[in-house]
């Protein structure tokens with residue numbers, strides 16, 4: 001057996017060690033005969049299939065045949081952002097067409113509609129640190145009685161909780177003090193690591209004009225969230241110019257932080273999608289095989305209690321293939337609001353997704369925006385938030401029963 005065969009065999013037993021993970025990545029990235037194994041592309045393809053099978057088995061052992069998702073209403077609080085990532089079609093500058101900041105009455109209205117439609121999660125998502133660079137935005141917040149974005153978010157999260165929705169906030173880079181303020185009114189917080197590659201921050205690379213995408217800045221915030229005992233969602237972007245080895249290095253960095261604090265609840269494996277009117281509009285998107293390999297690598301590298309999640313609207317490949325590669329979660333799906341970050345990619349209809357999961361042998365099941373494993377772990381979910389989560393349980397049970405019934409009647 002070669003080193004690669006050994007690595008794939010080890011992946012079936014538990015999280016692969018860093019050396020084995022990196023050797024797998026280097027082999028998949030190399031030309032067929034460049035990886036020290038003269039059996040060629042056919043052997044590499046066979047290894048990728050074995051890796052996928054190992055990842056699926058590892059998911060089965062810990063997560064069973066349930067595919068989770070979080071029914072959410074998506075509140076894009078503001079699309080003003082101090083960064084400018086080359087693939088982003090969400091961000092705007094003040095005065096630019098399409099700029100928005102949600103007014104308090106808009107937030108309340110959307111929360112109310114989300115609650116009526118059976119949502120349980122309120123996802124608050126926004127550009128990075130807009131008040132640090134845009135005076136007009138600071139003025140707007142002041143007119144609404146808030147001294148900072150975090151203060152406005154705390155207000156919005158409290159309104160969501162009042163309406164029976166469980167907030168999950170992804171507000172870009174936050175200080176420890178800002179996370180301390182948001183944690184009591186959020187079921188969980190999130191920040192995509194995206195990549196641990198400094199190279200992608202160099203001139204001409206996608207994060208060159210995005211100081212908050214420096215890996216050290218993002219890893220430091222994820223580390224602080226762990227020290228604060230916050231259930232946390234992070235993830236990687238696939239196909240923004242990183243190498244296969246850099247992709248694995250990002251997964252290993254997330255695993256290291258999770259092993260320090262035990263706070264990573266899920267890791268999103270998100271595909272780059274080229275959109276018009278951005279600097280990377282003509283960049284190639286990752287193919288299905290590459291993406292499924294990234295999913296499988298995530299599953300065999302991360303510890304078993306960390307869910308591997310893909311957004312079904314952004315992932316090339318069938319639901320069956322994603323599940324076979326080790327996915328256990330489809331993240332937040334909204335019956336009400338579009339995906340504001342990726343508006344050209346609508347979320348699937350829940351009944352159809354439930355039926356596709358059923359055909360693959362899985363049961364699509366809703367969950368709150370904090371995974372069940374955190375609820376009885378000391379130091380993570382405060383008693384007040386536990387009560388909010390318990391109060392939402394009957395609505396999740398009702399939705400689960402509806403979806404399971406729909407899955408049986410769909411062709």
Ligand code: SF4
Nearest residue numbers: 081083084085088091
């Ligand atoms: S990806 Fe996020 S940080 Fe980058 S420009 Fe878009 S909103 Fe800002």
